[in-house]
Amino acid sequence: MSRGFVKEDDQEEIPMIPPRADLPEGMTNYVTQVGMDELLTEKEMFINEISQLEIANEKERRIAVNFINAKLQLLSNRIATSKIVALDKQPQNEIRFGALVTLKIEKETELQQYQIVGVDEADISKGKISFISPIARILINKKVGEQTVLKLATEDRIFEIISIEY
Template sequence: MSRGFVKEEDQEETPLVPPRADLPSGVTNYVTETGMEELQAEKQALIEEKSNLTAATEQEKRIASNFISAKIKLLDERIATAKIVDLSEQPKNEIRFGAKVTLKIGKSPKAMTYQLVGVDEADISKNKISFISPIAMILIGKKVGEKATLSLTKGDRVFEVMEIKY
């Protein structure tokens, strides 16, 4: 049917879905086993949310359903490209993907522990940083006792590796 014969109020807006965490083109989508489980659980929650939708009108329900479907589509694309890294196969004496790293940062007496994880798992409130973050990039390959320097506009920040666990 020609768009000239469609009422304007019958037109639905295409839902604007926020993109997932950035994964640069050409970068492998590494995830931990836990990260994959979280992605699958997120998908299941979206499917359940979609099946339990209630709205005042059919149009509102369609819009909400389309929004959830778009989120599931983005999630499916991320799951399809995910490559699970077996942490038991990582070198125990070197920082690699999945490592839990205890660091002394600068002159701070307090040590901090972070885990290098996939882009979808990264959550600084849980001390999980993306493997493509600048901090992770300077730490990969380091061993206990080694230092890594991150250049910032306010000066350099030095990270000393205190412990590595998987």
């Protein structure tokens, strides 16, 4: 049937779904085991959310379910493409995916600590940075005692690697 013969009231709203964290096309979706556990917990949360919806109006319920299902589909695709990296298999003396790195940044007296993680588990407030971030990229393959430079628009920032843990 042509859309011209559909009443406006019968049309469903297409839910606007916020995208997941950016992962460039063709790039492997690396995750730590903790990251995978978080993704699976999030999936369970969405499934439970659907089963616990208390919306009497059928149209509103259908819209809410469609919204959750759309988010669930994005999440399921991310889980399906995830590759768990075993941290105990990483070279312990080099910075690689999953490393918890302690850094001295230029003249700052306080040390900074970051863990290099997957795009979905990255959270700077928890000291977790994505493996595709500029800082992670300059740190990969470095060892304790080495320095590396992050080129910014107005300055170069020097990072010295103090320790590496997995």
